[in-house]
Amino acid sequence: MPFQRSRAERAFDWLNVTVLTVVGLLALYPFVYVVLLSFSTAADVARGGLLVLPRNFSLSSYDMVFHDPWFLLGFGNSLVRTVLGVAATLLMTSLAAYPLSRPNLPWRRQIVFYILFTMLFSGGLVPKYLLLKNLGLIDNRLVLVLPLMLTAFNIIILKNFFQQIPPSYEEAAKIDGASDFAILFRIFLPLSKPALATIALWTAVIHWNAWFDAMIFITSNEKQVVQIFLQRIVIENSVKDMQFGTPNFNEQLYTPDALKAAVTVITVLPILAVYPFVQRYFVKGIQLGGVKE
Amino acid sequence: MRRAGGRLCSALRWAGVAVGLAAAIGCVRRESPTLESWPARLAATIDDPDRKLSLAWQGSCYAEGGREGSWLQRRMEERFNVALAVAFIPSFSYDKAIRFKLIGDEIPDVFWVASPREAARFAAHGFTVEVPYEAVVKFAPDYVRLLQEHAPAAWMLTHVEGRNIGLPTFALSTRFPLNGVWNRTWLERVGITEIPETLAEFETALRKFHTDDPDRDGRRYTRGMATVKPGTGGAGDSSFQEIFGAHGTIINGWMEREGRLVSGGILPEVRPILALLRRWYAEGLIHPDYSTAPSGNLELRNQLLKGSVGYMLAWGYGVFNLENPGSVYSLFRTVHPDQELAPAWFTTGPIGACGVRIGGGLVGGIMLIGRHVADAPEIMVRVLSMINEAARDEATYLELHIGREGLHWRWDPERGILKLPPYDRRALGAQELLGEGIGFDLGANHGYFLPFSASQKLVDRFTPAAQRRYRETYNRPAWGLTDSLALPDIMPSATRLLPHLAERQAQIFASIVAGQRPLEAFDGFVREWPRLGGDVLTREANDLFARKQAIIGRVRALLEQGS
Numbered sequence: 001m002p003f004q005r006s007r008a009e010r011a012f013d014w015l016n017v018t019v020l021t022v023v024g025l026l027a028l029y030p031f032v033y034v035v036l037l038s039f040s041t042a043a044d045v046a047r048g049g050l051l052v053l054p055r056n057f058s059l060s061s062y063d064m065v066f067h068d069p070w071f072l073l074g075f076g077n078s079l080v081r082t083v084l085g086v087a088a089t090l091l092m093t094s095l096a097a098y099p100l101s102r103p104n105l106p107w108r109r110q111i112v113f114y115i116l117f118t119m120l121f122s123g124g125l126v127p128k129y130l131l132l133k134n135l136g137l138i139d140n141r142l143v144l145v146l147p148l149m150l151t152a153f154n155i156i157i158l159k160n161f162f163q164q165i166p167p168s169y170e171e172a173a174k175i176d177g178a179s180d181f182a183i184l185f186r187i188f189l190p191l192s193k194p195a196l197a198t199i200a201l202w203t204a205v206i207h208w209n210a211w212f213d214a215m216i217f218i219t220s221n222e223k224q225v226v227q228i229f230l231q232r233i234v235i236e237n238s239v240k241d242m243q244f245g246t247p248n249f250n251e252q253l254y255t256p257d258a259l260k261a262a263v264t265v266i267t268v269l270p271i272l273a274v275y276p277f278v279q280r281y282f283v284k285g286i287q288l289g290g291v292k293e
Numbered sequence: 294m295r296r297a298g299g300r301l302c303s304a305l306r307w308a309g310v311a312v313g314l315a316a317a318i319g320c321v322r323r324e325s326p327t328l329e330s331w332p333a334r335l336a337a338t339i340d341d342p343d344r345k346l347s348l349a350w351q352g353s354c355y356a357e358g359g360r361e362g363s364w365l366q367r368r369m370e371e372r373f374n375v376a377l378a379v380a381f382i383p384s385f386s387y388d389k390a391i392r393f394k395l396i397g398d399e400i401p402d403v404f405w406v407a408s409p410r411e412a413a414r415f416a417a418h419g420f421t422v423e424v425p426y427e428a429v430v431k432f433a434p435d436y437v438r439l440l441q442e443h444a445p446a447a448w449m450l451t452h453v454e455g456r457n458i459g460l461p462t463f464a465l466s467t468r469f470p471l472n473g474v475w476n477r478t479w480l481e482r483v484g485i486t487e488i489p490e491t492l493a494e495f496e497t498a499l500r501k502f503h504t505d506d507p508d509r510d511g512r513r514y515t516r517g518m519a520t521v522k523p524g525t526g527g528a529g530d531s532s533f534q535e536i537f538g539a540h541g542t543i544i545n546g547w548m549e550r551e552g553r554l555v556s557g558g559i560l561p562e563v564r565p566i567l568a569l570l571r572r573w574y575a576e577g578l579i580h581p582d583y584s585t586a587p588s589g590n591l592e593l594r595n596q597l598l599k600g601s602v603g604y605m606l607a608w609g610y611g612v613f614n615l616e617n618p619g620s621v622y623s624l625f626r627t628v629h630p631d632q633e634l635a636p637a638w639f640t641t642g643p644i645g646a647c648g649v650r651i652g653g654g655l656v657g658g659i660m661l662i663g664r665h666v667a668d669a670p671e672i673m674v675r676v677l678s679m680i681n682e683a684a685r686d687e688a689t690y691l692e693l694h695i696g697r698e699g700l701h702w703r704w705d706p707e708r709g710i711l712k713l714p715p716y717d718r719r720a721l722g723a724q725e726l727l728g729e730g731i732g733f734d735l736g737a738n739h740g741y742f743l744p745f746s747a748s749q750k751l752v753d754r755f756t757p758a759a760q761r762r763y764r765e766t767y768n769r770p771a772w773g774l775t776d777s778l779a780l781p782d783i784m785p786s787a788t789r790l791l792p793h794l795a796e797r798q799a800q801i802f803a804s805i806v807a808g809q810r811p812l813e814a815f816d817g818f819v820r821e822w823p824r825l826g827g828d829v830l831t832r833e834a835n836d837l838f839a840r841k842q843a844i845i846g847r848v849r850a851l852l853e854q855g856s
Contacts, residue, residue, distance in 0.1 A: 042624055042627070043624065043627040043628050046595065046598040046599065046624055046627075046628045047598075047599070047628045048599055067718055067720065068720040069720055069721055069724050070358065070720065070724070125393075126393070126396055129393045129396070129397055130396070130397055133397045133399070138397070138399070139380070215382075215383055215386045215389075215390060216386070216389070216390055216393055219380035219381060219382060219390075219394075220360075220361055220380065220381060221357075221358065221359065221360055221381050221724075222360065222361065228383055231383065231385060232357065232358070232383060232384070232385070257595075
C-alpha cells in the first residue's frame with residue numbers, strides 16, 4: 001500500500017516550504033540590493049526607492065574601480081597569493097600531518113602537544129613584525145604566504161583524516177616497496193580529497209579576504225592586495241567627492257554608496273565562483289573537526 | 294623507558310618555557326645616539342649640493358597611491374641630487390603601521406605624522422632628533438616666513454619641553470570658515486524670500502521646513518537641518534558648530550576668558566545653546582538620526598539629496614561648482630531638477646557673533662626627522678633646503694606639488710587648474726604622486742614629499758574669479774573662530790586624557806539635545822570635568838598659553854636676526 005501522508009503533514013510541508021522560502025529570500029535580498037546599487041546611477045542611489053532592478057542601468061561604479069591602475073595589479077596579487085597560499089598550505093600541512101598520523105612515530109604525542117600548544121596564544125604582533133623583518137620578509141610578497149602556510153588546526157584536521165584511512169593501504173604499499181613519500185602522495189592524498197578540499201577552501205577564503213597582514217607588512221603598492229585598494233577606493237572617494245577644486249576629474253556619475261556596492265560585488269565574486277566546485281567536499285569536510293582519535 | 298621518556302618530556306617543556314621567558318624578558322638595547330652636541334654639529338654642517346645623498350622618505354599618508362619611481366619622485370631626485378627610498382602605507386592604517394616601522398628600527402630619515410600627539414610620542418621614545426629653531430631659520434628661512442605669514446602659531450605644535458621636535462606644516466584652507474547651504478526652493482515655497490541671517494530667521498526657516506511641507510508631497514517628514522555625528526570631525530565634536538558659533542563659542546577647543554584658557558565645552562554660555570538645540574530637536578527641526586547616522590559629511594549630503602532636510606553646513610564653493618558633475622549641487626539638480634540650492638550666511642546670534650571653527654592655517658601634520666640623521670647632519674640640512682626651495686620659488690612649488698604645466702595640468706581662468714589626460718583620472722595622478730590642489734582645497738592631497746600649502750598669493754593667482762568672489766563673500770576669515778591655544782590636543786597629557794573627555798562630552802551633549810538626559814546633565818558634566826582629567830589639561834594648556842608668544846616670538850626673532 002503506498003505511503004499516504006495526512007492532511008496535517010501536507011499542510012506542515014507547505015508551511016515549511018513557505019517559511020523557508022521567505023527566510024531564504026530575506027537572506028538573499030541584501031545581496032541582491034548590493035548588486036542593484038552597484039549597477040545604479042548616482043542620481044538613482046541618491047533619490048532612493050530602489051527595489052530589485054536598477055532604474056537606470058549604469059556601469060559607472062565598475063568603470064571607476066576597474067580604471068584604478070592599482071586595482072588590476074592588486075587583483076592579480078591577491079589571486080597569486082591565494083593560489084600560492086593554498087598550494088603551500090596543502091603541501092606543508094600534508095607533510096606535517098602524515099608522519100603525525102603514523103602510530104609508530106617516536107615522541108608523537110609530545111610533538112602533537114607542542115603543536116596544539118601554539119593554538120592557545122600567539123607572540124603578538126610586534127614580535128611577529130620583528131621576526132619577519134629579521135627574516136627579510138617586510139615588503140616581500142612571501143610575507144603574505146609563508147606565515148599562514150602552516151596552522152595547527154589544519155594539521156590536526158588532516159592528521160585525523162589520515163588516521164581514518166585503513167592501515168591495509170599502507171601495509172600493501174610497503175610490501176610493494178613504496179617509500180613514505182610515495183605512500184603519502186600516491187595513496188593518502190588521493191584518498192583525502194574531502195579534507196584537502198575543505199582545507200583548500202578555508203585557506204583560499206582566508207587569503208582572499210586577508211588585508212591586515214598586507215596593511216602592516218607591505219609598503220609598496222606594486223605588491224599590495226586587492227582588499228587594500230578596495231578599502232582605499234571606498235574611504236578615499238567617500239571623502240574626496242566632497243572637495244572643491246578639482247572640477248575635471250574624470251570620475252563622474254558615481255556615488256560612494258554605489259562604489260561600495262561595486263567593490264563588495266567584485267570582492268565576493270571569485271569565492272562565489274569557486275565555491276560550487278568544492279561544496280560537495282565541504283559538507284563531508286565539516287564533519288572532520290569532530291573526529292576524535 | 295617510559296619514565297625516562299616522561300622526564301625528558303617534562304624537561305623539554307620547561308626548557309621551552311625558559312626560552313620563551315628569556316625571549317620575553319630580554320630586550321635588544323639600542324645605542325642612543327649622542328645628541329647633546331647635535332645642535333652645534335648641525336649648525337656647523339655645510340651641505341654640498343653636488344654630493345648625492347640617499348634619503349629614506351616616508352611622506353604624507355594621504356598620498357598613498359604612489360609608485361616607486363613616480364614622476365614626482367624622479368623630479369625630486371633630479372632637482373635636489375638625492376636618491377629617495379619611498380614607502381606607501383594605507384592612510385586608514387598609517388598610525389598603526391608607522392609604529393611598526395619605527396619599532397623595527399626602520400626609521401626613515403624623514404617621516405610625516407598626522408598629529409602633534411603622535412609627534413610628541415615618537416620624540417619621547419627617541420625615534421626622532423630635535424629640529425633646532427636656529428637650524429630651521431638658517432637652512433629654511435623662506436619656509437619659516439611662509440609659516441609666519443599664514444600660520445604663525447604652527448610652532449606650538451612641535452614645541453615639546455623647550456625643544457622643537459619637527460617641522461609643522463600648514464593648510465591655507467583652514468584659514469577660511471566654510472559656510473552652509475540652503476534649499477532655496479524650499480525657502481521660497483514656505484514664503485521666505487531672503488537667505489536667513491539671524492538666529493531667529495534661521496529657526497523660523499527650520500520650523501517652516503518641518504511644518505509647511507516644502508517638498509509638496511503631502512507628507513510632513515521633512516526636517517530643518519542636519520549636522521555631523523557628535524564626537525566626529527577632525528577637531529573633535531563638530532556637530533551644530535554654526536549654532537555654537539552664533540554665540541561666539543567653540544565646544545571642541547580652548548577659549549580665552551579673562552586672560553586664562555577654558556575648555557569651550559564647559560563654558561556657561563553652552564548651557565542655553567544646548568537648551569535651544571534640545572527644543573529644536575523636540576519640535577522636529579533637527580534630523581533625528583543625526584547622532585546615530587554614519588559619521589562624516591557624506592551622510593549630510595545624502596540627507597540633503599534625499600530631500601530629508603533643507604539646510605546643512607557644507608564645504609564652500611565646491612558644493613556649488615556646476616562644472617563638476619560630482620559636486621553636491623550637480624547631483625542635487627540631477628535628483629531634483631526643479632529645485633535650487635543657495636549658499637548660506639553664517640547665522641548671527643544674540644551677541645552679534647557668527648561663524649564656525651577654523652584652524653587658522655594650522656593642521657596637525659608634522660614632518661619629523663629620524664634619529665639616524667644625528668649621525669649624518671647633512672641629511673637634515675639637505676631636507677631643510679629642499680623644503681625651503683619649494684617655499685621660495687613658486688614654479689618649484691607648483692612642479693613639486695601638481696606637476697608640470699602643459700604635461701600634467703593647465704590653467705583655465707574660468708575653471709581653475711584642470712588636469713590633463715590621462716591625469717584627469719585621480720588614481721593615475723596619485724600614482725605619479727601628483728597633488729590635487731595647491732592649498733585652498735579642503736581635503737586635497739598637498740603632496741607626498743612636501744605636504745604644505747602654497748602661499749596665499751600663489752593660491753589667489755590660480756583661483757578662478759568666481760571661486761575667489763565666493764570666498765570673499767561667504768568664507769571670510771573674520772568669521773572663523775580659532776582655538777586660543779593653537780590646536781586643542783597639543784598638551785602633554787592630551788593623549789592620555791583628551792579622548793575620553795571628548796567622548797564623554799559628545800555623549801552628554803547629544804543625549805541632552807535628544808531629550809534623553811535633562812539639561813542639568815550639563816551641570817553635572819561641568820562638575821565632573823576636572824575630576825576626569827580636565828584640570829590637568831587646563832593647567833597644561835594655560836602653561837603653554839603663557840609661553841605661546843615666547844615660543845612664536847623666538848622664531849620671529851631668529852628670523853629677524855638672520856635677515
